[in-house]
Amino acid sequence: MGVRFAFAGGREGWVRVLLTAVGVGLGVALLLLTTAIPNALAVRHDRERARLDFTYSQTHLRKADNTLVIADVDTTYHRKDVRGRLMQPEGVKAPLPPGLAKFPAPGDMVVSPALKELLASADGKLLRERLPYRIVGTIGETGLIGSAELSYYAGADGLAAKISSPDIARINSFGDPHPTPDKTDPVLVLLSLVVFVVLLTPVAVFIAAAVRFGGERRDRRLAALRLVGSDSAMTRRIAAGEALAGALLGLVLGTAFFLIGRQIAGSVEILDVSVFPSYLNPSPALAVLVAVAVPAAAVFVTLFALRGVVIEPLGVVRTARPSRRRLWWRLLLPLAGLAMLYPMIGQGRTHGAFNQYLVSGGVILLLIGVTALLPWIVETVVARLGSGGVAWQLAVRRLQLSSGTAARMVNGIAVAVAGAIALQMLFAGVESDYTKPSKNDLSRAQLGVNLPRGVPVDAIAGKFAATKGVRKVTAISEAGLGDRRKEPKSVMDLNIGDCAALREMATLPSCRDGDVFVVSGGEYDTDTPKVGRPGRTLYIDPSYEDSPGSEIAWTVPQTVKQARSIKDPTGTMRGGVLMTRGAVPTRAAGLVRGMIYLSVDQSVPNVLEYVRNTAARTDWRAYVNMWTSVEQSKKYTSIRTGLFVGATCVLALIGASMLVSQLEQLRERKKLLSSLVAFGTRRRTLSMSVLWQTAIPIALGLALAAVVGLMLGTVLLKMTGQTVSVDWPGVLVMTGIGAGIVLAVTLLSLPPLLRLMRPDGLRTE
Structure with missing residues (x-):
């Protein structure tokens, strides 16, 4: 019945289901993209190894029918690497590089699609002077590590006479026939693990909030079901069915968003990292986990939210003074997280690898603790706020009546900022281990x-x-x-x-x-x-x-x-x-x-x-x-790049989710806003009240995020054996980014707010 009400409940039901589905869909899309990142990185690594052309096992080859002389002619153009190879096959069985159908003749070259586009543009004029070859084809996807990679293979003569040069070699195959596994650095493993947990936790928090869109109107509709005979437990199951319908539709939309995003990812380069759409294939096990966990979370969150709501035949008993939120159990989550992380202090390079389950569980509990503590903090603070202007009073009274809704809206941004602050501290603390000053004297030569x-x-x-x-x-x-x-x-x-x-x-x-x-x-x-x-x-x-x-x-x-x-x-x-x-x-x-x-x-x-x-x-x-003035570990740099790419996607999602949540709240208050305008309230006053309603919770959320982030960052630094120091510029930047997202969301919600402040909003059917 709940699923049927969701899809056959008229315009109101459709709007609520669509809002929930869009919110859940955005979260699901990012979850699928995130779970596809390990596979994309693995494919990039495999492609790089498959085209490897300088190996120790091939250093003493003699000329034969199956040998190829190849020269490394890499260059850089406007800070972007250009991978170049000159080739001279010495027989009909010479190995062909991945992505090529045949060897280019001397003076010809086969280029990647991105390089071909660059050379044909005005921006590539100086690079064209550097590559005096005729383009005769493009490199296939199997020969490239990313869609934006700049790469070429050119034909040449006379390479064999120059094999003594370190950048020229004779080979009989591409790839490393005897690959050696990379040595794992426990600190880098910890960095990777924490990055994934920090990026995924805000997404999960947002999905949990998205399934509660339109909750107040839904509860009023459920009172009518009590009037026609359903009992309390049945009513809750129907509500869960409605949430389940929105979550299932969200899975469909999320899959569509993911497929669209995957195609867009093939034409986007972030921090010099690009992929082909085919790289972004989520692990089947992780995809199934998402498909099962999201609907299950929708049902659980709905039942959990209704535990304190009394739905009677004549209405919803929620406007009475609610009982104060309890603090003790909310403190258990961060304390349990710290307890899980405590045994890991001092581990790492000297005392063995970190336990991934304890690290993941501890970080998750600390971040989820933000979502548990924030409603209590918002309720406690707004209950003590005094009088002020009309806009301030409207905002404070609204927060006092529904502090939980306000806290839910900023939970995602608070969790993201807390995780970002902790990561900023961790990266700043271990950076000296992976970064060393260059000995080059840039004042004498560059x-x-x-x-x-x-x-x-x-x-x-x-x-x-x-x-x-x-x-x-x-x-x-x-x-x-x-x-x-x-x-x-x-x-x-x-x-x-x-x-x-x-x-x-x-x-x-x-x-x-x-x-x-x-x-x-x-x-x-x-x-x-x-x-x-x-x-x-x-x-x-x-x-x-x-x-x-x-x-x-x-x-x-x-x-x-x-x-x-x-x-x-x-x-x-x-x-x-x-x-x-x-x-x-x-x-x-x-x-x-x-x-x-x-x-x-x-x-x-x-x-x-x-x-x-x-x-x-x-x-x-x-x-x-x-x-350059510094030299940095490539593995450390790649993890930090992955953090920035993932953080960009998560912050974009949080901004979109907050906008959807804000619009949903404005839609629910359409009649109230119209009534206030009809009684003579100025539109500017109402706009300021909406700003205050957003600013107060987000200020409290960012303050809590800073405290939890500093706590988590301190523990992570002690785990890696680093001196605890606070990167205050990084903390301020992360907090400022969170505040900027909220300000942008508020500004984008003003046009719909002004449209809702019309007299026709009082009309009812």
């Missing part, structure tokens, strides 16, 4: 260009000096210097440059072209004092068993000078031998690798792209490295 062996460094340095936006160029040539021709026991660094470049690495007594210096004070350099003596014969580029060299004998001159090492632009204290260009043996020119440090004018638009284009024109193997 870019480094690595050049392969045999490339004339001075000529290329001149091209960089002529590049737009480049202020200073420091060119260094590097090689190894051994005490033996083969299998040397002692090896030193050999650095070659003009006097200005050498002064970037050492303090020189004097310098002119032709000078040689032996450097003392270098990092990890104990061989230079005894090996670099005048008259000693050393060998440039000595050979080893696994990497034959082209060793050239060189005798340390009697005029060698002593120099003291200083930090170079990379922060390294170099040792070994420094040579000016005039002292380098003629045959050694083809054995050295070039390194160019560039200082650029960051105010010049696209200066980085000009530098990268110059590097590409000089030699396709030249790689431009943009220096």
